[in-house]
Amino acid sequence: MSARNPRNPPGLVETPYDLGLGESAAPDAALVYNSSYVTTVEVVADLGRADVDRRKILSAAPFAAFAGVGPSRDWLVNTLDQEPTGPRVRLEDVSAVKNMFATFQRMDIFQGGGSGRLVLAEYMTQHVYPLLRRTHGAEVRRALCEAAAEQTYLLGWMAYDNGENGTAQRYLIQALRLAEESKDAALGAHVLAGMADQATLLGDPAEGRRLAQAGRQGLSRVDSPACLADLWCLEARALALLGEKSAAAHAVAQSEKAYERVRLDEEPAWAAFIDPAYLHGEHANTFRDLDDPSAAEEHARRSITHAKMQKRARRGAMSQAALAVSHLQRRDLDSAYAAGIRTLSLTKRVKSSRAVEAVQDLQRRMQPFGAHRLVADFNERARELATAA
Structure with a gap:
């Protein structure tokens, strides 16, 4: 049974992590794509706090081969049915979160993932993940989950760029789950692109190809040329390592074809690097x-x-x-x-x-x-x- 801490803001529930319990389970829990929104919120919040606190058990967490199989499948088919409780979040709160995204993304693009990742982790832990536990209308909930997914993905990407692959994988899986909650298929496909890139460069191009293909399937009902160009690009990289020369060249051509349709002013902020x-x-x-x-x-x-x-x-x-x-x-x-x-x-x-x-x-x-x-x-x-x- 959870306990309320009078020092915490209204609507925040003290978790086993806050009490110093359950630490050993946190890294493994973050590898699970949970159907419960409430559980997902607790897992990603615990992951962020373990990251900020530089818990040894998280830094030592390994990259788990094939951990992306279930999440990529469930992202395409899952539906959600649980609601958080607590003070109501406003669209203004979400706008403040989204306005921070460009700042952290620029830090990553121009200075590398290791330069600002812990600052972002601290920001997410203190300001963003607590919002996910509070009450929202349907429109606000989708917008908040979209903003949280974008920045959780960025946390994963920055960890990946900094060589922290176990941490990166856990953030990416939770970002994918939040993207599903936001009902933004392009954002979910973007997260799968990051997972594909990581799998390929860590020596599993077959898994990287499969993840990139899952992302392309997820784009079947939406038009996101930048994301599509990225997914074809990453599939090409995987195919090259698999020795499939003609298929890789075809994928490069498809990537370039998709990018011809990109209009920068119509693309989401997370696609700026593509x-x-x-x-x-x-x-x-x-x-x-x-x-x-x-x-x-x-x-x-x-x-x-x-x-x-x-x-x-x-x-x-x-x-x-x-x-x-x-x-x-x-x-x-x-x-x-x-x-x-x-x-x-x-x-x-x-x-x-x-x-x-x-x-x-x-x-x-x-x-x-x-x-x-x-x-x-x-x-x-x-x-x-x-x-x-």
């Missing part, structure tokens, strides 16, 4: 994995141009790394070294484990060149980056 810098950068990685250095170089250079104009260091670093690999695939070490140095320079400007991993990937790919002076110099500079990090 642009030429991002898409061409991911296409470069697809063709890199297909061992097609010419196509990889073309897309990498397009991405680099756009990222430079936008001053997006993380995207620039990752696309410079893709460009470097395209040179290595042609055995052009001099050009690869030059692109690698630019990768290092840009990586120093952001807090992103994905950018650091791109540098480490370059080191591995340079190993066949042995003790060449350029390889030795690049490795020394990379060690300096790792030490600084």
Whole structure:
């Protein structure tokens, strides 16, 4: 039985987490896509507080293979039937939450996921998740769940970019559940895109492909060209790693076709990053994995141009790394070294484990060149980056 704490605002219920109980179950509970809205609210609130408190058990929580199977299926078919209780939330409260989203998203895009993630976790825990427990009309409830889903997704994405994959996965699953509650199919598909990206890059491209396809199925009744372009893009990446060359090339073409219909002023705020810098950068990685250095170089250079104009260091670093690999695939070490140095320079400007991993990937790919002076110099500079990090 829950207890009320007189220090808490009216309508807030003290949970086992508040009492110091049930800590060991919190990480696993966040892997479950629960049909109960009330339970979902408690789980995501507990997850946020464990994150803010830097609980060891959360930081040690592993990425669970295949945990996305049930959530992606249930997102397509579930209906909800429970209501929270407490003081009524107004649309003005929701607007305040949505206005904060752009601020945190810009922090992620321009500074990397590790720079502002804990600030966002604190904001969500103190200001947003408590609102989910309160009373809302149907319109406000949908809007609030949409805003909470957007920012819970962003928390997951920032954790992913910072190398905290177990934490990221749990946030993404709960974001998907909140997106279903909001009845925004495009937002749910967007969350599945993030889950697909994570699964693919953690070594399970078959799961990544399946999640991307589930997202596309979810878009069957809504028009969201930016999200569709992203899902095709991520499916292409998975297909490339699966060795399905023609299917991957087709998926890239479908991604580009979908993006031709994008009108930026009609897209939701969460789609702001789905642009030429991002898409061409991911296409470069697809063709890199297909061992097609010419196509990889073309897309990498397009991405680099756009990222430079936008001053997006993380995207620039990752696309410079893709460009470097395209040179290595042609055995052009001099050009690869030059692109690698630019990768290092840009990586120093952001807090992103994905950018650091791109540098480490370059080191591995340079190993066949042995003790060449350029390889030795690049490795020394990379060690300096790792030490600084």
